[in-house]
Amino acid sequence: MRTSLILRIGTKLVLPFILLFALYVQFHGEYGPGGGFQAGVITAGMVILVGITFGLGAAKRIAPPGLVRAMVPLGVLIYAGTGVLGLLLGKNFLDYSVLSASDPAHGRGLGIFMVESGVLVTVSGTMTALFYAFVERGR
Amino acid sequence: MLLTLLAVVTLAIIGQRNLFGVVILSGVYSFLMASVLIVLDAVDVAMTEASVGAGISTIVLLATLHLTRTIEVRPWRRSWAPLVLALVTGLAIAWGSLALPPFGTPDAVIHRHVVPRYLADTVKDTHVPNVVTSVLADYRGYDTLGETTVIFTAGIGVMLLLRGARRRDGGGGDDGAGPRA
Numbered sequence: 548m549r550t551s552l553i554l555r556i557g558t559k560l561v562l563p564f565i566l567l568f569a570l571y572v573q574f575h576g577e578y579g580p581g582g583g584f585q586a587g588v589i590t591a592g593m594v595i596l597v598g599i600t601f602g603l604g605a606a607k608r609i610a611p612p613g614l615v616r617a618m619v620p621l622g623v624l625i626y627a628g629t630g631v632l633g634l635l636l637g638k639n640f641l642d643y644s645v646l647s648a649s650d651p652a653h654g655r656g657l658g659i660f661m662v663e664s665g666v667l668v669t670v671s672g673t674m675t676a677l678f679y680a681f682v683e684r685g686r
Numbered sequence: 687m688l689l690t691l692l693a694v695v696t697l698a699i700i701g702q703r704n705l706f707g708v709v710i711l712s713g714v715y716s717f718l719m720a721s722v723l724i725v726l727d728a729v730d731v732a733m734t735e736a737s738v739g740a741g742i743s744t745i746v747l748l749a750t751l752h753l754t755r756t757i758e759v760r761p762w763r764r765s766w767a768p769l770v771l772a773l774v775t776g777l778a779i780a781w782g783s784l785a786l787p788p789f790g791t792p793d794a795v796i797h798r799h800v801v802p803r804y805l806a807d808t809v810k811d812t813h814v815p816n817v818v819t820s821v822l823a824d825y826r827g828y829d830t831l832g833e834t835t836v837i838f839t840a841g842i843g844v845m846l847l848l849r850g851a852r853r854r855d856g857g858g859g860d861d862g863a864g865p866r867a
Contacts, residue, residue, distance in 0.1 A: 572733070577814045580729035582822065588737040595745055623838045626831050641827040655812040659823040662830070669834050673841030674742055680848045681749035 550600050558600040565593040573667055577656070583663035587670025594675045603682055615675045622669025629661045688722050705756045709747045716740035730818045800825075 569589035572581035598606030629643065636645035643658020644651035695715045702708045716739030723732035787794040804821055814820040822830050 576819050577816055579816065580733055580818070582730070582819055585730075585733045585737055588734075588742055592737065592741050595742075599745075619838055619841050623831075623834055626834050630827070630831065641831065643824065652811055652813050655824055656814055659812060659814055659819060662823045662827065663819070666830065666834050669838055673837050676841055677746060677844055678749065680845045681746060681753070684753060684848045 554600055558596055562593060562597070565589060565596070569593065573663065576663060577659065583666030584670050587667045587672075588674060590667070590671040591674030591678070594671075595678050598678060598682065603679070607679075610675055612676075612679055615672050615679065618668050618672025619676055620669075622665040622667065622672065625665030625668060626662050629658055629665065633658070688718055688725065692718050692722070703758045705751055705754075705758055706748075708758075709744055709751065712747070713740045713744040716743070 569586045572589060573583060573586035576582035576586070594606050594610045597609055630641040633642040633645050634640050638645045641658075643655045643661075645654060646657045647654035692715065695711055695718060699708055699711045699715070702711060716735055719739065720732040720736040723729075723735055791797075804825055805817055808817050808820045809815055812820045812824050814824075
């Protein structure tokens with residue numbers, strides 16, 4: 548299956564901007580709208596767009612299925628691990644203020660950043676893995 | 687205006703027998719809903735609705751249609767129970783909403799509990815000016831951990847279902863439910 552020239556060139560043109568927007572949503576989430584969940588969905592959307600336009604093989608070159616499958620539990624581990632880190636450093640579960648010795652507020656900001664990264668990893672992994680699962684089932 | 691469009695799209699979805707059309711119309715519905723949420727100043731939720739509701743859900747549903755047939759089968763027996771159930775539930779929700787405080791009331795109960803503290807202290811506590819992010823990931827970190835686990839569980843479940851069905855080559859259909867937070 549070969550899609551039209553306009554579609555293929557158009558996809559190539561917008562791909563970097565989609566990824567850039569996802570990163571912006573992720574790292575600017577502390578100041579503007581967005582966060583790990585939205586950024587994860589946008590990242591997965593980029594892989595899915597490649598999959599639809601250039602076929603499943605091209606999408607799997609960008610996001611190898613093994614990596615995608617590993618990302619699904621990895622994000623939850625990052626999130627819960629950040630929580631356990633607070634536990635190990637002598638505070639409550641998910642209390643990030645211990646992450647910075649001098650400034651508790653800075654530690655909490657850092658904790659939010661790590662937790663959001665965990666959400667990004669799980670959400671983008673799950674959405675991409677779902678897409679792979681459905682497409683492979685259809686063959 | 688937006689709500690009228692929403693109602694029109696809903697009626698179109700009900701009348702549509704072609705499931706491909708239904709999926710596209712649900713995408714349209716999600717985009718309208720995202721616009722409504724922007725009007726209500728809930729930009730974070732609007733972003734989620736646009737990306738998940740209109741984007742990923744549409745893709746997953748289209749992929750499901752790829753596995754099934756695209757024309758809805760006529761029910762072999764007309765039943766009034768679903769209509770009655772929907773009407774009763776809708777009326778109950780409308781009746782319940784009458785008791786809610788008017789939209790945007792600053793002294794509504796929900797705005798007086800912990801919200802003032804979150805709004806006042808977020809920059810001092812976390813250096814994060816976006817209250818939505820700080821509530822989501824810090825003050826209510828447990829809830830978000832639960833949500834992430836839900837997505838993880840749902841994803842694993844769907845993957846296992848699809849893979850298991852392929853191995854046995856059985857006729858068990860799946861509901862195609864994507865995770866939505």
